[in-house]
Amino acid sequence: MDLFKVLGSGARFNKKRFTDDISLFEPSNKLRKTNDTSDTQMDIMQEINFFHNSKSAIDETLGVTKDKKITKDVEKDQEEESINCYNDENEDEDDQAEEEPLVKDLNSMDDVKSFRKRHRIHIYGTDIPNPFSSFDDLESKYNFQPYICKNLKNSAYEKPTPIQMQAIPIMIHGRDLMAMAPTGSGKTLAYIIPMLHDLKGPEKIGYRALIISPTRELAQQIYREFKKMAVGKKFKVCMLTKATAATQAQTPHLREKFDILISTPLRLVHAIQQDIIELKNVRHLILDEADKLLELGFLEQTDEIFAACSNVKLQKALFSATFPSSVETLANDFMKDPIRVVIGLKNAATETIKQKLLYVGQEEGKLIAVRQLIQEGFKPPVLIFVQSIERAKELFHELIYDGINVDVIHSERTKAQRDSIILNLKQGKIWVLIATELMARGMDFKGVNLVINYDFPQSVQSYIHRIGRTGRAGRSGEAVTYYTKDDAPYLKSVVNVMKESGCEVPDWMLQLKNPSRESKKRLRKKPIERKTIDTRSTYDLKKMIRKKYVSNYLLLR
Numbered sequence: 001m002d003l004f005k006v007l008g009s010g011a012r013f014n015k016k017r018f019t020d021d022i023s024l025f026e027p028s029n030k031l032r033k034t035n036d037t038s039d040t041q042m043d044i045m046q047e048i049n050f051f052h053n054s055k056s057a058i059d060e061t062l063g064v065t066k067d068k069k070i071t072k073d074v075e076k077d078q079e080e081e082s083i084n085c086y087n088d089e090n091e092d093e094d095d096q097a098e099e100e101p102l103v104k105d106l107n108s109m110d111d112v113k114s115f116r117k118r119h120r121i122h123i124y125g126t127d128i129p130n131p132f133s134s135f136d137d138l139e140s141k142y143n144f145q146p147y148i149c150k151n152l153k154n155s156a157y158e159k160p161t162p163i164q165m166q167a168i169p170i171m172i173h174g175r176d177l178m179a180m181a182p183t184g185s186g187k188t189l190a191y192i193i194p195m196l197h198d199l200k201g202p203e204k205i206g207y208r209a210l211i212i213s214p215t216r217e218l219a220q221q222i223y224r225e226f227k228k229m230a231v232g233k234k235f236k237v238c239m240l241t242k243a244t245a246a247t248q249a250q251t252p253h254l255r256e257k258f259d260i261l262i263s264t265p266l267r268l269v270h271a272i273q274q275d276i277i278e279l280k281n282v283r284h285l286i287l288d289e290a291d292k293l294l295e296l297g298f299l300e301q302t303d304e305i306f307a308a309c310s311n312v313k314l315q316k317a318l319f320s321a322t323f324p325s326s327v328e329t330l331a332n333d334f335m336k337d338p339i340r341v342v343i344g345l346k347n348a349a350t351e352t353i354k355q356k357l358l359y360v361g362q363e364e365g366k367l368i369a370v371r372q373l374i375q376e377g378f379k380p381p382v383l384i385f386v387q388s389i390e391r392a393k394e395l396f397h398e399l400i401y402d403g404i405n406v407d408v409i410h411s412e413r414t415k416a417q418r419d420s421i422i423l424n425l426k427q428g429k430i431w432v433l434i435a436t437e438l439m440a441r442g443m444d445f446k447g448v449n450l451v452i453n454y455d456f457p458q459s460v461q462s463y464i465h466r467i468g469r470t471g472r473a474g475r476s477g478e479a480v481t482y483y484t485k486d487d488a489p490y491l492k493s494v495v496n497v498m499k500e501s502g503c504e505v506p507d508w509m510l511q512l513k514n515p516s517r518e519s520k521k522r523l524r525k526k527p528i529e530r531k532t533i534d535t536r537s538t539y540d541l542k543k544m545i546r547k548k549y550v551s552n553y554l555l556l557r
């Protein structure tokens with residue numbers, strides 16, 4: 001019966017009428033007694049597994065009972081337990097994988113609720129579309145064009161991340177969205193995929209989708225991800241730069257050929273004011289790092305961009321790892337019946353990052369700490385954040401002689417230099433990169449092992465984004481924040497984030513007072529004044545100043 005059952009699975013047979021034929025496939029009773037039935041079936045099934053179905057699919061076909069499988073798994077667990085330490089966390093994960101139901105099979109609200117709970121998806125709003133659980137659903141359930149799923153497969157994305165599970169269905173339902181998910185959790189794909197689906201194909205009527213990012217570097221990264229996901233469709237994606245804006249100014253008919261526009265706010269506002277860019281056909285507007293774009297400094301420009309997107313069917317979606325409540329309130333005012341999605345805890349750091357606070361005494365202690373780290377050996381690449389361009393240059397001049405491949409990135413470096421630095425860091429040619437806030441948001445350097453906050457961050461948001469350059473896409477990472485006596489009043493803000501994301505914090509730190517609202521505001525506006533990063537002796541410094549003074553004097557004569 002085994003082979004008959006296996007080969008005939010899915011077919012209907014009149015067993016009474018064909019009893020004699022069926023008996024031809026029956027193994028002898030002797031054989032059946034000596035071999036385990038399911039093992040024989042499994043052997044046969046594996047031999048004829050032309051489509052390379054998974055073991056579970058084979059189990060399903062054979063009707064192997066779950067109890068039996070569980071017994072086998074328990075045996076395996078017991079074996080492993082004797083080799084490894086027992087790990088509660090892994091056990092939980094295994095349980096989850098075992099029990100994961102597909103959303104298409106979720107029939108009741110309770111099923112959907114427990115699915116969301118398992119993936120830590122919190123939702124706020126009305127009529128919220130169900131999440132999905134597998135990229136295969138996009139084609140089978142949501143009629144996505146095959147090229148999208150093919151590109152996902154080619155990028156080796158096996159399973160959607162929680163933000164993708166929930167944000168994609170919301171976006172394809174045309175709803176306004178405010179999405180908050182940890183750094184490195186795949187927010188970019190969460191808006192690129194539904195956007196490509198909705199745009200269907202190139203149309204030559206001008207821009208239909210617009211993505212705003214606070215920095216040029218992030219805009220370029222988004223552009224690259226778009227191109228990767230759009231392979232197979234002839235979408236025209238424009239990354240607005242000085243050069244592309246000039247081309248579009250000179251050849252207005254070219255503008256209509258583009259479908260998707262990616263830009264920083266200031267560049268776009270200039271183009272709007274000069275009538276180079278037309279946004280009336282834009283149906284999708286994405287603010288990446290939305291809380292930054294809605295902060296003073298960017299708000300005016302963002303407002304102008306909103307005004308230029310005049311299509312009545314405009315869908316707005318905001319993405320970030322952090323949304324201070326003031327920004328949430330502001331966003332609610334300009335969105336239509338929005339849905340808010342929060343993955344995990346609000347304004348928390350990624351849990352795969354091991355966070356540490358290190359007291360360095362005075363400013364000088366920071367350089368000693370960095371040099372100690374270099375001497376002890378470290379796993380490159382490392383990112384070091386400082387609070388200003390000046391300090392980035394100073395630290396670079398100190399570390400350049402320490403025999404490590406170090407570079408520095410800030411807004412005063414040329415675009416070509418910045419591009420080459422990013423490439424070199426990705427290729428492992430730079431071991432230590434000193435950076436200002438420019439690099440703090442959105443940049444996806446997969447391999448960064450350690451982030452050092454050389455200067456204490458000026459806000460909780462800055463802290464979360466800076467350390468979020470490590471521990472991305474499920475990888476582990478480490479973050480060390482140096483603090484001096486001057487930083488002590490603000491320490492508790494970071495301590496709170498550390499505690500929330502499950503890091504160990506000494507009791508005395510937990511007892512600290514939270515900084516007042518006013519002091520936080522002050523720090524956000526103006527960084528703490530710090531002593532120059534310089535290890536030269538006072539004698540050498542005086543000599544250098546005197547030399548500079550003399551040469552200036554000679555020049556003036």
Ligand SMILES: Nc1ncnc2c1ncn2[C@@H]1O[C@H](COP(=O)(O)OP(=O)(O)OP(=O)(O)O)[C@@H](O)[C@H]1O
Pocket residue numbers: 156157158159160161164181182183184185186187188189320321441442443444446468472473
């Ligand atoms: N479904 C997925 N499976 C595996 N990796 C993924 C998946 N989706 C995205 N990634 C990868 O995860 C990394 C981080 O993604 P992304 O840059 O979109 O994060 P983010 O949430 O926008 O982070 P940030 O808040 O820092 O901007 C990228 O390298 C991306 O290729």
